[in-house]
Amino acid sequence: MTRRDATLTRKKLLAAARKEFAEFGIAGARVDRVASLAGVNKERVYGHFGSKEGLFAAVIGAAMDELAEAVSEPGDDIAAWVGRIYDFHRERPDLLRLLMWEALHEWQEEPPGEQERLARYSMKVDALARRLDLPGGPEAATTLLSLIGLAAWPTAVPQLTRLIIGPHVGTQHAQEAIRNGVMAMAEGAVRNRSQ
The missing domain is CATH 1.10.10.60 (Homeodomain-like)
Structure with missing residues (x-):
């Protein structure tokens, strides 16, 4: 071969x-x-x-590489960055499914490639800390985790999203409303953090 x-x-x-x-x-x-x-x-x-x-x-490593390439570090417009994360997961829901399966399978162990992932996310934490003028460490890290969770949650639990949004959840109008709501929540959270 x-x-x-x-x-x-x-x-x-x-x-x-x-x-x-x-x-x-x-x-x-x-x-x-x-x-x-x-x-x-x-x-x-x-x-x-x-x-x-x-x-x-x-497979997990390749999917995480794809995510890292598609969604850069947070910049000046945090709401737009969260919108890009939302879009990424909406267009590729299999990544969230893979991460959930990984969590179920290896929840007590360090999964392969975790050190590389840690380095990538450490850079994102540092960028967010600079952007929001936060000290590095737990405060910036929990803010990043919360923003990513906000963006990913509607795709991670589609059944809950359907229950809350209703049967029209699949329409373009509903998806735009969810995206705009997620971005507005992110903007408000960031504004409150930096005051």
């Missing part, structure tokens, strides 16, 4: 595994379904990733 073929196989496996893990979690996911969806032999999964857990870690 050439390097190009191996790279293509790896990409196919990651794409197939992302769908499988988002739907079934690590416990319910099946390597044979991933291989079938990717159009490769099941042994290729083990050849590239070593185990189902290794494949899951690679």
